[in-house]
Amino acid sequence: LAKTTQPISMDSYEGQEVNITCSHNNIATNDYITWYQQFPSQGPRFIIQGYKTKVTNEVASLFIPADRKSSTLSLPRVSLSDTAVYYCLVGAYGGATNKLIFGTGTLLAVQP
Amino acid sequence: EAGVAQSPRYKIIEKRQSVAFWCNPISGHATLYWYQQILGQGPKLLIQFQNNGVVDDSQLPKDRFSAERLKGVDSTLKIQPAKLEDSAVYLCASSFRMGDEQFFGPGTRLTVL
Numbered sequence: 001l002a003k004t005t006q007p008i009s010m011d012s013y014e015g016q017e018v019n020i021t022c023s024h025n026n027i028a029t030n031d032y033i034t035w036y037q038q039f040p041s042q043g044p045r046f047i048i049q050g051y052k053t054k055v056t057n058e059v060a061s062l063f064i065p066a067d068r069k070s071s072t073l074s075l076p077r078v079s080l081s082d083t084a085v086y087y088c089l090v091g092a093y094g095g096a097t098n099k100l101i102f103g104t105g106t107l108l109a110v111q112p
Numbered sequence: 113e114a115g116v117a118q119s120p121r122y123k124i125i126e127k128r129q130s131v132a133f134w135c136n137p138i139s140g141h142a143t144l145y146w147y148q149q150i151l152g153q154g155p156k157l158l159i160q161f162q163n164n165g166v167v168d169d170s171q172l173p174k175d176r177f178s179a180e181r182l183k184g185v186d187s188t189l190k191i192q193p194a195k196l197e198d199s200a201v202y203l204c205a206s207s208f209r210m211g212d213e214q215f216f217g218p219g220t221r222l223t224v225l
Binding site: 032034036041044045046049087101102103104105 | 154157
């Protein structure tokens with residue numbers, strides 16, 4: 001099973017770019033990497049998903065090196081409302097190898 | 113579009129009692145997940161359904177937890193009997209198909225005294 005490791009917390013200021021890295025040394029060939037955001041008393045919310053190289057959407061970018069043993073979530077120009085816990089999720093989908101494992105989460109605190 | 117609905121939002125019970133949680137996924141979503149989230153930890157997958165079949169229940173404590181999705185839509189998670197360590201938020205999520213973005217409900221916060 002792919003185990004993930006993330007920094008427990010990070011601090012940033014409004015307008016800065018934030019990069020949160022997730023380590024997943026035992027990632028399997030058919031595992032995808034997904035990032036979720038969670039605010040207090042709410043369920044997680046999908047941010048971005050990727051398999052390799054770089055993926056970008058309207059809110060974030062996801063960088064995955066060739067060996068896929070880590071991934072980096074990049075949040076451009078954060079605001080106070082981005083203060084939340086960010087989870088890295090590694091898992092294969094379907095079949096006998098289906099395992100979904102959330103990381104420990106990174107608490108991002110954005111200050112004015 | 114309506115999101116994932118869960119009830120109740122909060123539940124307080126004493127140990128050894130039983131409790132049930134209900135989840136109504138987004139219409140048309142074939143995959144449904146139940147997670148347990150203990151305070152300060154990431155969600156842990158308990159069980160995953162594809163329509164009304166179980167895909168993964170390897171982390172479900174089957175001696176006390178059970179779940180069903182009889183018609184491939186709504187789902188119920190039951191704990192019987194509850195232990196103190198079951199105190200957590202129980203999250204339900206759904207996705208259109210396996211591998212797609214998961215949409216989470218607000219969760220049910222369970223306190224076992």
